[in-house]
Amino acid sequence: MQLDLEGKVAIVTGGSKGIGRATALSLIAEGASVLVCARGQEALDETVRLAGEQAAGKIVAMSADLTQGEVITAVVARCVAEFGRVDILVNNAGSARPGDFLELPDEAWLDDWTLKFFGYMRMARAVLPHMQHQQGGVIVNVIGTGALKPMGNYMIGGAANAALNHFTKALADEGSKKKVRVVGVNPGPILTERLQRFISTFSPQSGSPEEALQKMTPIGRVGQPEEVADLILFLASDRAAFIHGANITIDGGANQGLMG
Numbered sequence: 001m002q003l004d005l006e007g008k009v010a011i012v013t014g015g016s017k018g019i020g021r022a023t024a025l026s027l028i029a030e031g032a033s034v035l036v037c038a039r040g041q042e043a044l045d046e047t048v049r050l051a052g053e054q055a056a057g058k059i060v061a062m063s064a065d066l067t068q069g070e071v072i073t074a075v076v077a078r079c080v081a082e083f084g085r086v087d088i089l090v091n092n093a094g095s096a097r098p099g100d101f102l103e104l105p106d107e108a109w110l111d112d113w114t115l116k117f118f119g120y121m122r123m124a125r126a127v128l129p130h131m132q133h134q135q136g137g138v139i140v141n142v143i144g145t146g147a148l149k150p151m152g153n154y155m156i157g158g159a160a161n162a163a164l165n166h167f168t169k170a171l172a173d174e175g176s177k178k179k180v181r182v183v184g185v186n187p188g189p190i191l192t193e194r195l196q197r198f199i200s201t202f203s204p205q206s207g208s209p210e211e212a213l214q215k216m217t218p219i220g221r222v223g224q225p226e227e228v229a230d231l232i233l234f235l236a237s238d239r240a241a242f243i244h245g246a247n248i249t250i251d252g253g254a255n256q257g258l259m260g
């Protein structure tokens with residue numbers, strides 16, 4: 001399938017590792033130009049290296065802490081300064097800590113929502129005027145199946161994800177007036193640093209880490225970042241032009257409810 005992403009300009013937040021890196025590299029492989037941002041310079045540099053020679057002049061890596069509103073403004077300004085436009089925003093930088101409800105203080109809720117909810121909302125608010133001016137654009141929010149399966153030990157992330165599923169639909173309603181398409185992706189367990197950090201919380205009774213990973217889905221394996229990247233690229237392309245305001249699950253069948 002031809003995705004026709006050649007010449008498109010994308011911002012991928014959290015593009016230095018995991019799902020974000022896989023998405024940035026796939027976009028580059030399809031001929032898009034990409035600004036990747038994250039805090040750590042080393043992983044950003046490695047992403048640029050992995051993009052290879054084909055990415056010369058087409059990838060910009062920007063160190064940015066997306067919990068800061070003014071940094072978000074600077075990221076979007078840098079993309080427009082380097083590439084002249086923003087066609088695709090992949091809102092992906094996020095992490096929320098698991099933990100015992102009674103032990104998580106306000107600061108934990110506020111910190112994690114500042115990145116996962118406010119980071120996504122602020123990035124969307126910063127790119128929307130550019131996309132409206134260009135008469136088109138796509139925003140893909142990488143959220144999480146924690147939205148669909150409330151769990152006592154993952155309330156901060158689950159509640160943020162539920163809010164982002166709502167936000168995706170509400171932003172799509174707003175985007176319709178501005179020729180901006182908005183979609184959400186809800187990944188289940190995907191093999192990234194983040195999942196490896198969380199494994200003992202979500203499969204505490206399992207034996208080895210390998211067994212724990214196998215038990216996370218009914219198909220006996222977790223997902224790869226590249227599998228999520230494939231979905232994101234399709235959704236960001238015009239092949240998905242009729243998909244708008246939808247939150248799409250990619251979880252190897254882990255969520256067996258009717259929703260998602």
Ligand SMILES: NC(=O)c1ccc[n+]([C@@H]2O[C@H](COP(=O)([O-])OP(=O)(O)OC[C@H]3O[C@@H](n4cnc5c(N)ncnc54)[C@H](OP(=O)(O)O)[C@@H]3O)[C@@H](O)[C@H]2O)c1
Nearest residue numbers: 014016017018019038039040065066094144189190192194
């Ligand atoms: N992996 C899963 O199983 C899974 C499941 C459901 C949902 N998700 C969602 O998918 C997204 C990507 O997850 P992942 O597993 O790929 O995570 P990851 O491997 O931990 O990568 C996270 C990326 O975000 C960046 N980041 C973290 N804090 C940041 C900040 N304050 N400002 C800017 N960048 C920041 C990280 O770089 P620095 O640390 O250097 O900043 C890194 O590039 C997240 O939103 C996550 O909630 C993942």
